[in-house]
Amino acid sequence: GESVGLHLPTLSVQEGDNSIINCAYSNSASDYFIWYKQESGKGPQFIIDIRSNMDKRQGQRVTVLLNKTVKHLSLQIAATQPGDSAVYFCAENRRNTGNQFYFGTGTSLTVIP
Amino acid sequence: DAGVTQSPTHLIKTRGQHVTLRCSPISGHKSVSWYQQVLGQGPQFIFQYYEKEERGRGNFPDRFSARQFPNYSSELNVNALLLGDSALYLCASSLDWGVRTDTQYFGPGTRLTVL
Numbered sequence: 001g002e003s004v005g006l007h008l009p010t011l012s013v014q015e016g017d018n019s020i021i022n023c024a025y026s027n028s029a030s031d032y033f034i035w036y037k038q039e040s041g042k043g044p045q046f047i048i049d050i051r052s053n054m055d056k057r058q059g060q061r062v063t064v065l066l067n068k069t070v071k072h073l074s075l076q077i078a079a080t081q082p083g084d085s086a087v088y089f090c091a092e093n094r095r096n097t098g099n100q101f102y103f104g105t106g107t108s109l110t111v112i113p
Numbered sequence: 114d115a116g117v118t119q120s121p122t123h124l125i126k127t128r129g130q131h132v133t134l135r136c137s138p139i140s141g142h143k144s145v146s147w148y149q150q151v152l153g154q155g156p157q158f159i160f161q162y163y164e165k166e167e168r169g170r171g172n173f174p175d176r177f178s179a180r181q182f183p184n185y186s187s188e189l190n191v192n193a194l195l196l197g198d199s200a201l202y203l204c205a206s207s208l209d210w211g212v213r214t215d216t217q218y219f220g221p222g223t224r225l226t227v228l
Contacts, residue, residue, distance in 0.1 A: 043219030089155050100169045103155030
C-alpha cells in the first residue's frame with residue numbers, strides 16, 4: 001500500500017557536523033509536509049514545514065528540501081548539537097483529507113559529543 | 114501559556130476492559146486530533162474533532178470512539194481492549210479545521226499498556 005517511509009532508521013553524527021535525514025512518500029496527492037522531532041517521553045514537536053509549491057525552506061539551523069519528481073524530502077540540520085538527539089518524523093498531508101497527517105516510521109538521530 | 118495536556122500519563126488495563134483518555138487543547142484552539150503511536154513506529158491518525166463534530170476518522174475499528182466538549186477538550190474511548198492497543202496515545206490541537214497548514218501541537222501522550 002501507499003506509505004510514507006524513511007530510508008534510514010538510525011543515524012549517528014559527530015557534534016558540530018551536519019545531519020541529513022531522508023523521507024520518501026508515494027502518494028501523489030501529498031502536497032504539504034511537516035518535519036517533527038520527538039524526544040523520549042514527549043510528543044512530537046513541530047520543526048519546519050513545506051508546501052508542494054516550494055522545493056526548499058529554511059529555518060533556524062534546519063533546511064527542508066522537497067523533490068516532487070522522485071517524491072522525496074530531506075531535513076538538514078546544521079552544526080548538530082547533543083540536544084538534537086531524538087527521533088525525527090516526516091508527516092504528509094494529502095489533498096481532500098483535511099488536517100489528517102500520515103507519519104513515516106521515523107529516524108533516530110544520535111549526536112556523539 | 115500551557116500546552117496540550119493529557120491525562121493520565123500512564124495506564125495499565127487488562128484485555129476486554131474499557132479505557133477513557135482525556136485531552137485539553139491549547140487555549141483558543143478549537144480542533145483536537147488523536148493519534149496512536151505503537152512503539153517504534155510513527156503516529157497513526159485516529160480522529161479529528163472540530164466544534165464538537167467529527168471531521169476525520171482513520172482506519173480504526175468501531176471500538177475506538179471520541180467526543181469533544183463545549184470547552185474544546187476531548188475524550189478518546191476504547192472498548193474491549195486488545196493487547197495490540199498498547200501504545201502511546203497522542204492528542205494534538207490546532208486553531209482551526211480545514212486549514213491544512215494550521216500547525217498541530219502535540220501533547221506528551223498517554224502510555225496505555227494492555228495486559
